[in-house]
Amino acid sequence: MLNMISGYVALHRSLGRKFSAQDRLLRLYADFATGFGDRYTNVQRIYDWCHTSSSQNVARHRFDTVRNFSLFAQAEDAGYEVPPAGVFGRGKRPRPTPTIIExxxxxxxxxxxxxxxxxxxxxxxxxxxxxxxxxxxxxxxxxxxxxxxxxxxxxxxxxxxxxxxxxxxxxxxxxxxxxxxxxxxxxxxxxxxxxxxxxxxxxxxxxxxxxxxxxxxxxxxLGYRGPTGKSGMRLHDLRHTFAVRSLEACPPDREAIAHHMAGLSVYLGHASVANTYWYLEATPVLLRDIAAASEQLYRGEAA
The missing domain is CATH 1.10.443.10 (Intergrase catalytic core)
Known part of the structure; x- marks a missing residue:
């Protein structure tokens, strides 16, 4: 699990993020889970670890951090379990999962x-x-x-x-x-x-x-969205799609990715580049593809 955490943290840092708090929390969870002999994230273990928190806000922050990691890790290895969203409540109204429009x-x-x-x-x-x-x-x-x-x-x-x-x-x-x-x-x-x-x-x-x-x-x-009362494709998804397609076109180079993210953040009018990273976290397939490209680049450098 520690190797997967290291890769996950390295990926985000290659994109220009500090990611220190997430790194610390994930390693604390890994220490807790390893004590039970876990090699992968385990839903019940995540719950147990979050329940040791000092407050509801801390529990929610722990849970969200490990769940985001689990989504990434499961794309690489199906042995990692991903808990359902919102178990420990939501600090803010969650952003809807984007629909990528073809x-x-x-x-x-x-x-x-x-x-x-x-x-x-x-x-x-x-x-x-x-x-x-x-x-x-x-x-x-x-x-x-x-x-x-x-x-x-x-x-x-x-x-x-x-x-x-x-x-x-x-x-x-x-x-x-x-x-x-x-x-x-x-x-x-x-x-x-x-x-x-x-x-x-x-x-x-x-x-x-x-x-x-x-x-x-x-x-x-046109059949792209369900009946009244059902969620689905929204007008704002045109913006989501633009951002995701732009990131997909980014060359598999760490420095290029970091510059691309900074430029895209300005282009989209985001107050902070952290808001632009959400498009990665909300699109696990995209995050997996960039991770694969980064790993390939790393192997090439190591050779």
Whole structure:
């Protein structure tokens, strides 16, 4: 187990994280479990160890740390057991597990958006291009809806309404710029007015709630999401997908990965690079693939 912990910690440190607290807790758990002869994580042993904590918050922190490690370790060796989430409560409302949206699903949703009523008006085109921009750039929906026509500049898009009032400039692929210019031409053709970049028939940007409702209805209609009351694909998953695809494209080099994470954090407008690491932890397959690439690199260096 200690070798697996060392690999897990080394992976996170290769990505630029200190990971000291997690390293200490995992080794404390390993000492506890080894005393019972365990070679792998064991659900009941995790519970027993967490129950020795001095408070509920400490127990929850211990549990989450070992559970995240167990998810990673089980991808390498099925002998590691993973306990269910939330056994010791949740300090904050948990982030939903992201749905990675496939390119053909994005295209299908964008196409279906063109059938949103009222036809022969600007709204169907607004949702078509809005969803396309979110998929192509990873913008938050609030950032996209706050864009003004004047924010499309020669160097890209000026995002003025970022989280924590942060402003940034994001570069655009030529195809994305052409799509936005096509949308502006459609606005002019249909006589849509207003300073907001994306507008409804009232000349103002749709609300976040309305954009979410339209997206979910389209996803449900296309069979990408279950019936009302069931969780599934969400509008925010376009942002998740952008981040994960970006990380998947990262070259298997420790320094390159660290630089990529830092750059992606700025691009996405995260307050801290720690928020960007969540995309790794929330996507075990991606974490496993990067771990495999890092191990291969390590073996090459050792040779």
């Amino acid at each position: 390119p053909d699903q994005v295209r299908a949703i964008m196409t279906a958006a063109l059938d949103v009523p009222p036809q022969d008006m600007i709204s169907p085109h607004t949702y078509h291009y809005l969803f396309g921009l979110l998929a192509a750039t990873g913008l938050r929906i609030s950032e996209a809806l706050a864009l003004q026509c004047t924010d499309l500049v020669e160097d890209g898009l000026i995002v003025r309404n970022g989280k924590f009032s942060k402003q940034r400039l994001i570069a655009l692929q030529p195809s994305t710029r052409q799509a936005l210019e096509a949308y502006l031409a459609m606005r002019k053709k249909l006589g849509a007015t207003g300073s907001d970049l994306f507008v409804s028939i009232r000349g103002r940007a749709p609300t976040k709630t309305r954009a979410h409702v339209v997206f979910v209805r389209l996803a449900r209609h």
